[in-house]
Amino acid sequence: SQKIEQNSEALNIQEGKTATLTCNYTNYSPAYLQWYRQDPGRGPVFLLLIRENEKEKRKERLKVTFDTTLKQSLFHITASQPADSATYLCALAPNSGGYQKVTFGTGTKLQVIP
Amino acid sequence: DGGITQSPKYLFRKEGQNVTLSCEQNLNHDAMYWYRQDPGQGLRLIYYSQIVNDFQKGDIAEGYSVSREKKESFPLTVTSAQKNPTAFYLCASRGSMNTEAFFGQGTRLTVV
Numbered sequence: 001s002q003k004i005e006q007n008s009e010a011l012n013i014q015e016g017k018t019a020t021l022t023c024n025y026t027n028y029s030p031a032y033l034q035w036y037r038q039d040p041g042r043g044p045v046f047l048l049l050i051r052e053n054e055k056e057k058r059k060e061r062l063k064v065t066f067d068t069t070l071k072q073s074l075f076h077i078t079a080s081q082p083a084d085s086a087t088y089l090c091a092l093a094p095n096s097g098g099y100q101k102v103t104f105g106t107g108t109k110l111q112v113i114p
Numbered sequence: 115d116g117g118i119t120q121s122p123k124y125l126f127r128k129e130g131q132n133v134t135l136s137c138e139q140n141l142n143h144d145a146m147y148w149y150r151q152d153p154g155q156g157l158r159l160i161y162y163s164q165i166v167n168d169f170q171k172g173d174i175a176e177g178y179s180v181s182r183e184k185k186e187s188f189p190l191t192v193t194s195a196q197k198n199p200t201a202f203y204l205c206a207s208r209g210s211m212n213t214e215a216f217f218g219q220g221t222r223l224t225v226v
Contacts, residue, residue, distance in 0.1 A: 004156065008154065032213065034213070034214055041219075041220065041222070042219055042220065043120075043204050043206070043217030043218050043219050043220050044157075044204070044217050045217070046214035046215070046216070049213055049214060089156070089157075093213070098145075098164070099145065099147070099162075099208050099213075099215060100147065100159060100162045100170070100172065102215075103156065104149075104156035104157040105156050106154060106155060106156050107156075
């Protein structure tokens with residue numbers, strides 16, 4: 001069965017460092033992968049999308065990589081700030097079936113320490 | 115401001131009661147979705163609707179019902195048949211030109 005794995009343990013890093021979050025998947029051939037940010041008690045907010053034929057995507061301090069051979073996406077936040085503290089979800093979309101077929105990971109909680 | 119609004123933010127239900135969660139969007143999106151989020155689990159799809167007056171079951175539809183009488187509104191009813199309703203419920207919408215979903219702020223339902 002399809003499986004998405006994100007590190008369930010919280011990631012604590014020092015302010016100013018680069019945070020790297022991992023999303024691994026098995027038994028899945030995604031057309032694209034999305035990253036969302038979720039603050040406590042709030043809904044997820046879309047951050048970035050990367051397609052299967054793209055290796056890397058950047059947006060301001062955010063960078064996403066996508067390795068379909070390793071079946072892994074890495075999400076980087078450079079020059080991290082305490083305001084970046086949140087839970088980050090990855091979501092995989094198949095080649096067909098529409099958004100209703102998107103599968104979400106459990107999320108990784110990031111804590112940036114001042 | 116355009117957006118998607120869920121209400122109430124917190125909801126308490128007695129066992130055996132039906133409750134309805136509201137979801138309204140003014141983004142002119144055709145597609146709307148209801149998810150359930152539990153600790154340690156990814157979002158799970160309850161129901162979705164791609165157009166007015168049409169909706170489909172998701173992965174965990176048992177014990178839930180929805181309606182889509184207006185484009186802007188997609189209410190979710192948690193019935194007494196749902197055995198474990200305590201959870202965080204998220205509504206989302208998506209336009210045909212979007213690959214991402216726009217989420218509401220969520221409703222936390224607690225059975226007392």
